[in-house]
Amino acid sequence: MKKKLTFAAALLAASVLGGVANAKQLVYCSEASPAGFDPSPWSGGNDFDASSRTIYSRLVEFEHGKTTISPGLAESWTVSDDGLEYTFKLRPGVKFQTTDYFTPTRDLNADDVIFSFERQWKKESPWYSYLEGTGWEYFTGMGFPDLLKEIVKVDDLTVKFVLNKPEVAFLPDLGMDFASIVSKEYADQLDKAGTRQQFTQKPVGTGPFQFVDYQVDAVVRYAAWDGYYGGRQKIDDLIFAITPDPAVRAQKLKAGECDIMSYPAPADIAGLQADANLKVDEQEGLNIGYMAYNTTQPPFDKVEVRKALNMAVNKKAIIDAVYQGAGAPAINPIPPTMWSYNKDIKDDPYDPEAAKKMLADAGVKDLSMKIWAMPVSRPYNPNAQRVAELIQADYAAVGVKAEIVSYEWTEYRQRGKAKDRDGAFQLGWTGDNGDPDNFFFLLGCDAIGQSNYAIWCNQEFEALLKKGKATTDVAERTKIYEEAQVVFKREAPWLTIAHSKVFMPMNKKVSGFVMDPLGIHRFDGVDVTE
Amino acid sequence: MLRYLLHKLALIIPTVFGISLAAFAFVRLLPGDPILALAGERGVSPERYAQLIEQFGYNRPYVIQYLEYIGRVLTGDFGISIATKRPVLGEFQALFPATLELATVALIIAVLLGIPAGIFAAVKRGSWFDQATMGVALTGYSMPIFWWGLLLIIFFSGYLGWTPVSGRIGLQYFFRPTTGFMLIDSLISGRSGAFKSAVSHLILPSIVLATIPLAVIARQTRSAMLEVLGEDYVRTARAKGLAPRRVIGLHAFRNALIPVVTTIGLQVGTLMAGAILTETIFSWPGIGKWMIDAIGKRDYVVVQSGLLIIALIVMAVNLIVDVLYAVINPRIRVQ
Numbered sequence: 001m002k003k004k005l006t007f008a009a010a011l012l013a014a015s016v017l018g019g020v021a022n023a024k025q026l027v028y029c030s031e032a033s034p035a036g037f038d039p040s041p042w043s044g045g046n047d048f049d050a051s052s053r054t055i056y057s058r059l060v061e062f063e064h065g066k067t068t069i070s071p072g073l074a075e076s077w078t079v080s081d082d083g084l085e086y087t088f089k090l091r092p093g094v095k096f097q098t099t100d101y102f103t104p105t106r107d108l109n110a111d112d113v114i115f116s117f118e119r120q121w122k123k124e125s126p127w128y129s130y131l132e133g134t135g136w137e138y139f140t141g142m143g144f145p146d147l148l149k150e151i152v153k154v155d156d157l158t159v160k161f162v163l164n165k166p167e168v169a170f171l172p173d174l175g176m177d178f179a180s181i182v183s184k185e186y187a188d189q190l191d192k193a194g195t196r197q198q199f200t201q202k203p204v205g206t207g208p209f210q211f212v213d214y215q216v217d218a219v220v221r222y223a224a225w226d227g228y229y230g231g232r233q234k235i236d237d238l239i240f241a242i243t244p245d246p247a248v249r250a251q252k253l254k255a256g257e258c259d260i261m262s263y264p265a266p267a268d269i270a271g272l273q274a275d276a277n278l279k280v281d282e283q284e285g286l287n288i289g290y291m292a293y294n295t296t297q298p299p300f301d302k303v304e305v306r307k308a309l310n311m312a313v314n315k316k317a318i319i320d321a322v323y324q325g326a327g328a329p330a331i332n333p334i335p336p337t338m339w340s341y342n343k344d345i346k347d348d349p350y351d352p353e354a355a356k357k358m359l360a361d362a363g364v365k366d367l368s369m370k371i372w373a374m375p376v377s378r379p380y381n382p383n384a385q386r387v388a389e390l391i392q393a394d395y396a397a398v399g400v401k402a403e404i405v406s407y408e409w410t411e412y413r414q415r416g417k418a419k420d421r422d423g424a425f426q427l428g429w430t431g432d433n434g435d436p437d438n439f440f441f442l443l444g445c446d447a448i449g450q451s452n453y454a455i456w457c458n459q460e461f462e463a464l465l466k467k468g469k470a471t472t473d474v475a476e477r478t479k480i481y482e483e484a485q486v487v488f489k490r491e492a493p494w495l496t497i498a499h500s501k502v503f504m505p506m507n508k509k510v511s512g513f514v515m516d517p518l519g520i521h522r523f524d525g526v527d528v529t530e
Numbered sequence: 531m532l533r534y535l536l537h538k539l540a541l542i543i544p545t546v547f548g549i550s551l552a553a554f555a556f557v558r559l560l561p562g563d564p565i566l567a568l569a570g571e572r573g574v575s576p577e578r579y580a581q582l583i584e585q586f587g588y589n590r591p592y593v594i595q596y597l598e599y600i601g602r603v604l605t606g607d608f609g610i611s612i613a614t615k616r617p618v619l620g621e622f623q624a625l626f627p628a629t630l631e632l633a634t635v636a637l638i639i640a641v642l643l644g645i646p647a648g649i650f651a652a653v654k655r656g657s658w659f660d661q662a663t664m665g666v667a668l669t670g671y672s673m674p675i676f677w678w679g680l681l682l683i684i685f686f687s688g689y690l691g692w693t694p695v696s697g698r699i700g701l702q703y704f705f706r707p708t709t710g711f712m713l714i715d716s717l718i719s720g721r722s723g724a725f726k727s728a729v730s731h732l733i734l735p736s737i738v739l740a741t742i743p744l745a746v747i748a749r750q751t752r753s754a755m756l757e758v759l760g761e762d763y764v765r766t767a768r769a770k771g772l773a774p775r776r777v778i779g780l781h782a783f784r785n786a787l788i789p790v791v792t793t794i795g796l797q798v799g800t801l802m803a804g805a806i807l808t809e810t811i812f813s814w815p816g817i818g819k820w821m822i823d824a825i826g827k828r829d830y831v832v833v834q835s836g837l838l839i840i841a842l843i844v845m846a847v848n849l850i851v852d853v854l855y856a857v858i859n860p861r862i863r864v865q
Contacts, residue, residue: 027701033823035614043570131615133586137569140578200615213706216624217815217823218698239701243813247680251688252695410562410828413573450573 023236026510026528028521029249029258030240033217036200039180040120041134048177049521050220050240055097056180056205057229059088059113060171064525065514067286067338067434069175073108073206083166083472088113090157095227096183097210101202104185108206110153115184117151120144127187130196138178166470168477172433177520181206208233208524218242234512234527253278253505259528260506260513262521266324266382272505283515284337285502286431288330288439289381291371291391291424291495292454299364300424306492308358309424310348312398313391313495322386323500330496332485334439337517338431339474340481345489356398368401370423372416375406379519380428380500387426387497416453424495425453430519436481440465443493454493461487531856538852542845546838550603553837554596557830563588564612564828586612599834608835613827618835622817627710628698629809629816633801635732636739641794644744648751652759653778663748670745675804679738679811686734693734696813700727735812739804743797750793754786761785788859795851799844
């Protein structure tokens, strides 16, 4: 058996190196080089696209193009009544990829699942620090070290997660990239050979594509994995052509040098749509661009002042000028595509006269403040400087003098967390797992000093958040979160600016590509007509 | 000659230390830090931040950090990238051939076109050729590389379809690198069409990268030639009835070469700087793009070690240029 698989691997390498006649090839112009191919240590979308979504699989998977979960490596699961125990039945016969550097001798089992999590969790594991300075940021950021009590192997194909407290988002969390399942057998082989570093350079997973080669900063090559449990892919070769400049990516797509590209520049979209060989898919992004007031500093500690400032801003002008129409004014802190979105909430009307009066009634006169503008373009806000300029002009119309400030990106976020920060701070968020809590947590009391830039701790909102996290019934949770949005709108810790649209230009010969609301790029199920 | 060489080498040692210190300080003077850059928008808790700072040793005094760093460098250990966790030297070795190949071709273009253009402009001083050449040179020198690169891509790749948009070789050619130089690797790969594809991918980036050095070399050659052409010995040579080609080629050009060689040597620095933008536009996997990424991620180790390695290479080239001077003009050795 082993010999057969080794032969298959050799054949694959030879065919890829030599170039198979008539091999179906899909070239994706990606925006950045992956830091590595281990799906768990890194946090960039480009890292996930190149590793977890191509090479690996998870216990549960997000349905293609949706945020609902479906069985993955686990074919079924049960949850205990107290919500503390999740028992997963693993799919039998799942094969790890056979490559020219690893030939598995067994199928996926519970040991692989336990290893995949414990290496990120247990400091005594030699794999915890196999990469210098690895923080396992997503595992820690999602609160897994406190959440997990133990992971138990019930039998070879049954594994039980025991939690310290109920966590309703636990299943969607397991569909996230950091929760990808890696091969313990491969890790043991590298341990023996003293080459642990290879784990991230030459990856092995159970996903739709297997790794072939990476030429640093240039090209990543994959081949369809014949043994994929979901069935072999229609394309034979998948190539990531790393092209950082969006204008160059657009040119490559037009010239036929790639079949599909990520993140077009807003200015290029019309030209790409006009090209007869191309089509441009679009989707509402699962994101929010906002501006957070520092609710602890006067006069922003007064609700009426925050409301008045919200009413002074013409959001439609911002959508037209900055998002070039590719966005929608945001009303709530979660996007309308997210379940539990409260449609009944009305946005603060754009009414400069009323805003002026409200400010005067609140005793605010000659207000001078800062508007913070991010130095980078993000999917939820393509040009924060321009947004700041438009808001500055709107504020001037109601007698508020605003100064625009900006810093280097990490410095910007660091300074934004300062308790005595002046003024209103632009930022945004793109969802990780499709759960509303993945947005609401940004405004939780525990997130002050981290992601709560409004420094807003409202007990009513906080109680609803906690209740929502401890409730398993979706209908019940929906009600809780709808109420939380009412509190949010009433208290106005943010100016909710916009939810942006995301575009995916591709050649017309590409079929089966489904845009993902979580912003990831998946190529399973994609085909190319010659 | 040996004494001259030793003298030059002795000057390099303090320069290397100075550069290592400047590179070490430069990256730390930039706002932001690598831990926050790694954490992304999700952020990192103050406790976790403190842990990671401790782990990387960035909470220790700068002097200690520097001494440890330079100690490791002296043993050949340039550190491990904070972002990719790969050894810096390994990444550099993988990427440098791409930059070297691009810079070499660009320099060849700049020299082959720049020197004759400068000579002709000087000989035909005041003619339409002179004025046109110097006008083009000034435009080339002032051209923002980023804009120029995109313009060429849109015109030659997008509109005419003559050249590929970016990359080093067509994606249908896949072979593992032997030397890292695509022109050589594509030749020895035995794949038909591979070499042609590698050449076609080199055309636009090398033209873009050659633009500024070409302009500088042409202007420098012209002014050096003008100066020499006015010398008494050139007039004497002409008076003796030597053929104009011989006067210009042998008497004038050889003497005008010294400032031109100096300028060519100095272009190595310009090429390295130009490579940063050129590589980014053309998705050219070299050290320019690598450094830009590292600065963006505040990858202290890559920036400080990368700058040091690049500086070492530039110094080595300058040393070679100094030696070449001495060969061209023996009086320099005595001085």
